[in-house]
Amino acid sequence: MSKLENKFTKAAYDPLDARHHGAIHVPIYQNSLFAFPSYEQFDEAMKAQQNHHIYSRGNNPTVQYLEMKLADLEEAESAKCFASGMAAISSAIMSVVSQGDHVICVNQAYGPTKEFLGSYMSRFGVETTFINGSSNEEWRSAVRPNTKLFYLESPTTLYFELQDLKHCAELAHSIGAVTIIDNTWATPCFQNPTTLGIDLVVHSITKYIGGHSDCIGGVVLGSKELVDRIANNEYMLLGGIMTPQSAALVAKGIRTLPLRMQRHEESGLYVAEHIAKLSFVTRVNHPGFSSHPQHELGRRQMSGASSLFSFLSNESTERMKDWANRLKYFKIGVSWGGFESLVTVNRHTNDDKAGNKPVAIVRLYVGIEDPRELVADIEQAWEQLKD
Ligand SMILES: *Cc1c(COP(=O)(O)O)cnc(C)c1O
Numbered sequence: 001m002s003k004l005e006n007k008f009t010k011a012a013y014d015p016l017d018a019r020h021h022g023a024i025h026v027p028i029y030q031n032s033l034f035a036f037p038s039y040e041q042f043d044e045a046m047k048a049q050q051n052h053h054i055y056s057r058g059n060n061p062t063v064q065y066l067e068m069k070l071a072d073l074e075e076a077e078s079a080k081c082f083a084s085g086m087a088a089i090s091s092a093i094m095s096v097v098s099q100g101d102h103v104i105c106v107n108q109a110y111g112p113t114k115e116f117l118g119s120y121m122s123r124f125g126v127e128t129t130f131i132n133g134s135s136n137e138e139w140r141s142a143v144r145p146n147t148k149l150f151y152l153e154s155p156t157t158l159y160f161e162l163q164d165l166k167h168c169a170e171l172a173h174s175i176g177a178v179t180i181i182d183n184t185w186a187t188p189c190f191q192n193p194t195t196l197g198i199d200l201v202v203h204s205i206t207k208y209i210g211g212h213s214d215c216i217g218g219v220v221l222g223s224k225e226l227v228d229r230i231a232n233n234e235y236m237l238l239g240g241i242m243t244p245q246s247a248a249l250v251a252k253g254i255r256t257l258p259l260r261m262q263r264h265e266e267s268g269l270y271v272a273e274h275i276a277k278l279s280f281v282t283r284v285n286h287p288g289f290s291s292h293p294q295h296e297l298g299r300r301q302m303s304g305a306s307s308l309f310s311f312l313s314n315e316s317t318e319r320m321k322d323w324a325n326r327l328k329y330f331k332i333g334v335s336w337g338g339f340e341s342l343v344t345v346n347r348h349t350n351d352d353k354a355g356n357k358p359v360a361i362v363r364l365y366v367g368i369e370d371p372r373e374l375v376a377d378i379e380q381a382w383e384q385l386k387d
Contacts, residue, residue, distance in 0.1 A: 003189075003190075003303035003304075004189055004190075004258055004261065004303065004304060007073055007189050007257070007258040010072050010073050011069075011073065011254055011256070011257050011258050012255060014026075019061075025248070025251070025252070026061070026062055026066075026248065026251060028062050028244045028245060028247075029053075029056075029060055029061045029062045029244050030244055030245070031056065032055065032056050033054070033055050033056070034052075034053040034055070049232075050228055050231055050232070056241070056244070057236065057239055057241055058235070058236055059231075060241075060244050062244040062247045062248055062251075063081050063242050063243075063244060063247040065247070066081055066242075066250055066251050066254070067079040067080060067081050067219070069251065069254055070188065070203075070209070070219050070221065070254075071221055073188040073189070073254070073257070074183075074192055074194065074201060074221045075192040075195055076192075076194045076201060076221035076222055076223075077194075077222070077223050077224045077227070078221065078223065078224040078226075078227035078228065079219050079220065079221045079227065080219065080220050080227050080230055080231050080235055081205070081217060081218070081219045081241075081242040081247060081250075082217065082219065082235070082241065082242055083216065083217065083240045083241060083242055083243075083246075084204070084206065084216045084217060084218050084240070085110075085184065085203065085204025085205065085206055085207075085216075085217070085218035086112055086113070086116070086204075086218065087218055087240030088202045088203070088218030088219055088220045088240075089110075089116070089180075089182065089202050089218065090234075090240075091220065091230055091238060092180050092200050092202050092220045092230065092234075093116065093121070093149065093151070093180065094234050094238075095226070095229055095233060095234055096148060096149045096178045097121070097148050097149055098126075099124055099125035099126065100126075101126050101127075101146055101147075101148035101149070102127050102144045102146045102147045103121075103126060103127070103128040103129070103147070103148065103149040103150075103151060104128070104129050104131060104139060104142045104143070104147060104149070104150050104151070105117050105118075105128050105129070105130050105131075105150075105151040106130070106131065106132070106151065106152060106153050106154075106156060106161075106163060107130035107131060107133070108153070108156035108157075108158060108159055109151065109153040110153060110182060110184075110204075113153070113182065117151065118130065129142045129144075132161065133152065133163045134161045134162060134163060134294065136164055136167045136168075136171075139163075139167070139168055139171055140171060143171070143175055147175060147177050148176075148177050148178065149177055149178050149180065150168050150171075150177055150178070150179045150180070151180050151181075151182075152165065152168055152179065152180065152181040152182070152198070153181065153182035153184075154181060154183075154185075154186075154301075155185050155186070155287050155298075157184070157185055157308060157363075158361065158363060159285055159310065159361075160185075160285040160286065160287050160292070160309060160310065162294040162298055162301075164297055165181065165193050165196040165197070165198055165301050166197060166301070168198075169196060169197030169198050169199075170197065173197070178199045178200070179197070179198045179199045179200070180198075180199065180200040180201075181193045181200075181201055181202070182202050182203075182204075183201045183202065183203055184202075184203050184204045184207050184208075184337075185306055185308060186304075186305075186306060187203070187208045187209065187257065187261055187306060188203075188209075188257075189258050189261040189303075190261065190265075190302050190304040190305065190306065191301060191303070193301075194221070194222065196301060199226060200220055200221070200226055200227075201220070201221045202218065202219065202220050202221075203218065203219050204217075204218055205217030205218055205219055205250055206335060206337065207335065207336055208257065208261065208264070208306060209250060209253060209254065209337070210250050210337065210338075211253040211256065211337060211338060212249070212338055212339060213335070213337075213338030213340065214249055215246045215249045215250060216246070217242050217247075218242075261304065261306065263368050264306055264307035264367075264368070265288070265305050265307065266371075267307055267366045267367075267368070267369075267371040267374070268286070268306065268307025268308070268309060269286070269288050269289075269305065270371040270372075270375070271307075271364065271371050271374050271375055271378075272286045272288070272309055272311075272364075274375040274378075275311060275375070276311075278379070278382065279382075280314070280315050280320075280382060281311045281312075281313060282311075282312045282314055283311065283312045283358070284309065284310075285309055285310045285311065285312070286305065286309040287302070287305050287309075288304075288305030307365065307366035307367075308336050308337075308363065308364070308365045308366075309363070309364060310361050310362060310363045310364065311361070311362050312348055312358035312360070312361055312362075313359070313360045313361075313362060314357075314358050314359065314360075315359070315360055316359055316360065317345055317347050317360045319360075319385070320345045320360045320362055321345050322385060323381050323382060323385055324343050324344075324362075324381075326380075326381035326384045326385065327343060327377055327378070327381045328377050328380075329341050329367075329369055329373060329377045330342060330343040330364065330374070330377065331343070332344070337365075338367065339367050340369075341364070341365055341366055341367040341369060341374055342365040342367070343362065343363070343365070344363045345360055345361075345362050346360070346361045346362075346363065347359065347360065348360055348361040
């Protein structure tokens with residue numbers, strides 16, 4: 001059984017839960033508090049809050065159901081859902097570091113994550129070194145006596161560079177540091193970092209996991225010990241909780257997550273292979289390509305590829321924006337992971353090892369439309385520009 005096939009039943013099947021009258025979807029527990037029949041039972045619940053429903057800032061049954069599904073899909077012991085990816089990321093980071101600690105973080109990580117570590121956390125005496133992270137040597141040489149956290153994002157989501165997860169986990173553990181990875185791109189369908197030794201996995205649920213561009217959410221996954229610590233501290237104290245309605249929307253999205261990822265992988269590769277041949281494309285950055293410089297590492301630690309990738313172009317960013325204006329199916333917008341294809345145009349800043357200097361980097365997100373129509377769309381928009 002392939003790794004992805006193994007996820008289909010996990011996504012579709014729930015054991016019957018006697019509490020819900022056989023309801024096939026988990027009900028939305030739209031309430032702030034839970035009352036108790038006796039003071040003795042109330043006192044018992046207060047002693048072990050994570051195992052009981054007391055107050056929805058701590059533990060709501062609809063949210064808890066989603067946490068159980070996500071932990072199962074991600075092959076992690078435990079999960080906690082948050083109001084957004086950033087709430088999950090900032091909480092996970094704060095659960096690990098204290099004043100005077102040092103963090104090593106990939107320099108192409110999600111922008112607000114870098115801002116949180118690089119400027120916000122520095123106010124509290126936490127210092128961060130940013131490295132490219134694609135070579136193991138860079139991690140080794142960035143280590144300091146007070147290094148407490150390795151923060152990974154593999155692949156990164158503009159240049160799609162990878163880090164060696166197993167190596168990072170081993171190195172971090174050898175110096176008593178903790179590893180966190182942002183696994184949003186690969187989803188629990190294509191990469192399960194806890195099986196490679198990573199301590200905490202974070203996702204922006206907003207992207208593929210939610211899958212329908214209708215809600216914002218995040219999750220932290222890992223051992224029960226580490227996740228409980230976050231649940232009792234950052235979750236309860238900062239209060240960035242996921243609402244029961246969002247949890248129900250995401251739970252519906254999860255049913256089709258493996259199905260969607262199968263389609264996204266196929267369509268993403270189809271579109272990427274076709275555009276690689278076009279005159280205005282100088283290089284495609286797609287971890288699923290055999291020409292990707294870290295393709296072998298990707299095959300070792302991922303079982304598939306999602307459908308967000310980028311290409312470099314020698315055309316100016318103005319010209320590529322003009323091209324984007326003429327696309328029909330690719331809408332101009334941030335985020336990704338929904339049903340709809342998207343495009344953004346950025347200025348290329350990374351050094352290009354190939355020698356020539358592309359000036360634009362275009363990020364494409366391939367949705368679930370017919371990939372042949374998407375390729376035709378890309379071509380017709382370019383034809384229009386030439387007139
Ligand atoms: C969107 C995104 C986030 C942040 O998630 P929000 O739900 O918007 O807070 C974090 N990491 C990656 C890779 C993302 O794409």
